Amino acid sequence: MSQETQEATSSCLKRTHYCGDLRLTDAGTTAQINGWVKRRRDHGGVIFVDLRDRTGITQVVFDPQIDEKAHALADAVRSEYVLNVSGTVRERDPGELLFQAGEIELAVDSLNILNTAKTPPFPVEDDIEVAEDIRMRYRFIDLRRPEMQKTLAMRHKAALAARNYMNEQGFLEIETPILMNSTPEGARDVLVPSRHYPGRFYALPQSPQQFKQILMMSGVDKYFQIARCFRDEDTRSDRQLEFTQLDIEMSFAGVDDVLEVTEGLMKRIFEEAGDIPVQTPFLRLPYHESMARFGNDKPDTRFGMELTDLSDVMADCDFQVCGQVKAIAAPGGANFSRKDIDDLTQFVATYRAKGLAWVKVTTEGFASGIVKFFTTEQLETAQERTGAKPGDIMFFVADKPKVVADALGNLRLHLGKKLNLIDETQYNFLWIVDYPLFEWNEDENRYEPFHHLFTGGTEETLPLLDTDPGKVQSQHYDLVCNGYEICSGSVRIHQWDIQQKVFEVLGITPEEVESRFGYFIDALAYGTPPHAGVAPGLDRIVMLMRNEENIREVIAFPKSQQGLCPLTHAPSVVTDTQLEELSIRVDAEL
């Protein structure tokens, strides 16, 4: 039938070993392996092939002295051909170890060429310089690379570890619908036209938030799901149209219960899938403290250089522009050049800081253009509070608190990387807690939920709903690791009357409530238990374990930032019949 290749009969498919399994202790035994040709070379009349499978590489040797037929066949073999070989495992000539790792090789006495291959667009090797769009278009070649196989295997292990842990903790995995109802809030919904109900649409879940709460109302007690979620957001490098979260909800649970389960889950995943030790319990940092010390609520705590408030001592100096003055001290920064400092000034300008003052600390004292604006006492206080030592540099930003936090918080991260202050092997988990329930929207002169509408308040502060809603503290929590938010969660509102009060504070009318959340609010009244939940992002967890900054590296078939699948070319044009059946038209102006 096929001239070049051999049919895949059962006998020639059976492997005795994966390539990566063969060891020196196997020397002298026979083995049969399958794999792809990574490299083929002819050396003194003997053909050497590096054969690769998902576990590793074995050198296979075609020696005419051993098998003339196999040697002759091997002559036609090229990169990425698929082979089945059997032969004898033998120790390799130590001299050869110079150009290829591995202690053993397979001396082949039988070869089946299972398939040929066109020349691949790039070699199947790690550390290659190939444009991402080429890699993605030939993802089936790209995924053959050992590093990609490692990522796929780690993601599999992470999900399985999560599932077994959650099961042991008494959680049931329950599938919630992918085709659900559109709720016009949060991010943009991905919509799906209905064929049976012309003019009506499903939405793909941004998260199974409503269903997970409904499951608590359903008496499920402990629910989890590794759930696909969808958000049609505008371009951001770390977002995909679809992503995966470990969705968790439990009844009769407060903050401590959820945090404990989540900590155990992280420990299990990182240790089992990533071989990364995790200490629990995690530190809990109040939101306001995180903002004050790090300028954001997802601090990278692998290094210091914390923000130091100097508003009290510098409040009456000329340098002071607005409400707040803060500083950080960069170790060894005293040798920054004029250009270095100009670059950093430009950097903070992108966060709307109008300037970046600096003072170098030397053994001879303070050195800076702005020294004259401060008393020595002020500078000494700054040095003391920032912990700057001779050889360091102090940076100051004075502005509205939000700008100070943004500018110095990001400068801190920037310098942390630039000055190599970050231990890449460290994983610093911490919880951010004690968020406010509402924030005041100054433009629209009204309260908005700080997180979402169903977040509960603390028992102590809930009575303030009536009198001073801005002071109500929520029962929301974020888990942060190395500067990334891994998950968000909260104790939910389970009482119908409190949910109504929250709507009132937010100025949502009963009519709006009915049209936006009708069935859900109705369900609340039928015996909803207290409940709380959380939803760690699986993509982010794998990124952290793999030290990847690009989410596309941890997804088998990612889409481009515009939502294009470079492999399959989705989305695509469909037929008129398909559109007619759905009672929709593509806008004529196109």
Next chain:
Amino acid sequence: MSQETQEATSSCLKRTHYCGDLRLTDAGTTAQINGWVKRRRDHGGVIFVDLRDRTGITQVVFDPQIDEKAHALADAVRSEYVLNVSGTVRERDPGELLFQAGEIELAVDSLNILNTAKTPPFPVEDDIEVAEDIRMRYRFIDLRRPEMQKTLAMRHKAALAARNYMNEQGFLEIETPILMNSTPEGARDVLVPSRHYPGRFYALPQSPQQFKQILMMSGVDKYFQIARCFRDEDTRSDRQLEFTQLDIEMSFAGVDDVLEVTEGLMKRIFEEAGDIPVQTPFLRLPYHESMARFGNDKPDTRFGMELTDLSDVMADCDFQVCGQVKAIAAPGGANFSRKDIDDLTQFVATYRAKGLAWVKVTTEGFASGIVKFFTTEQLETAQERTGAKPGDIMFFVADKPKVVADALGNLRLHLGKKLNLIDETQYNFLWIVDYPLFEWNEDENRYEPFHHLFTGGTEETLPLLDTDPGKVQSQHYDLVCNGYEICSGSVRIHQWDIQQKVFEVLGITPEEVESRFGYFIDALAYGTPPHAGVAPGLDRIVMLMRNEENIREVIAFPKSQQGLCPLTHAPSVVTDTQLEELSIRVDAEL
């Protein structure tokens, strides 16, 4: 804040036991439990409440002699209120066991009413007569029923057992995209308009068929995924818009390898999640034999009554109408009334049989209106072949083979149920194998794939592709249990040139190939290993284990046959802005 109910402080949420966990051995100890009020009754000044959680029911007793405050509070308690109670476990008065199961009860000394509840639309009990649409609209009440909780737990266990088994077998679970490309074939695609690419659409996967094969080309070697799939088919009671399959694909594998893995998977799921013993290996029945003996390729083999061919002996009698005469013998059917037989005649008429001949076997001989058309010898042969005994009835259908198979195959199933021949505790797994690769479409005068375009043929028959395609045997297999198809699968075509020949046989032009499967066919040429796969349906498996005939009973939030979610009312109308962003319009004629 909330007047009637208590805030959910951590202390009052902690349970020491689930309701179902309390045992007689706990008598004398204190316990704290949470749950829903199933029933409340006042008996001689003492209030008894049956408290329910997902594990079971505990009777809790509010006796003013024990705690006056708790007793007073309990007076307000109604059905489906959410309670937290603590007290002392004690043995129940044996006299009470008459009206309620359970050996112990909880004498309450502290009650927290965690939430109130409106009167539920139906009681939370199994074996209730409630219309399905009411159950679905109040799914959060419906799911509280013990039988539904059992189903959810079993589904969770089945998925987990599957995942752990597949992991142990070396398979990696890999998530494939939900937003993928539309391929106009198979069932109808569910389409998703793209915002970034106006006029273009994603499709939700009917199955991850292309991606699972691409993963084999990617060197993943063994892939699985519990995958959500979507088909926009017209109403069928056992189909949902979205469903779940255990998607499996493996490289360097033939039929035996896949069947072995699948058998182990079924054994693991049924035994671990369903407590149902499974014997492996499963019987393999050739397609043609299944059609001949059972009239279909998903036979229920829990009972006999097989179809018997009598064409050879009855070919020249007057009764003979067309090519084939077949019979089945129904045990005990000799006492069927005229009306019974008329009903059965009508039954087979729905399968286009023009008549149903019958002969009763009695101790006095054969009795029937058609006896005169046959010789005694013919009837004796029929009796011998069908195995009919005195007291039985033989039914005959003569027609085109397809009609005979349909009519008698369905009559067999119908009588199997009617005559109680089926042992409901039995699970008869078997493989149907040796399907043809193509079938001839008489109307269009061309070959069609018997299953799908990428199914491979057997090594022995592949050369017939060039000369007699109808004779090529495929490497497709179906797994059947108790009359239901559980999964389909096949060894795939891995060679580019053979795939081209299949396209040629089917009359698909190179241009069509390019537009319909372009990237996939291209990928085939870059070193595709031999591979094979299968995809058991999770919904069907849970239905079998739970003895359910309605798929909606095994899905937490199913949709109606028209795709409506009775709980959330999806699909719904969306805003004009949302449609504008997607560059689509709802057809104006609506």
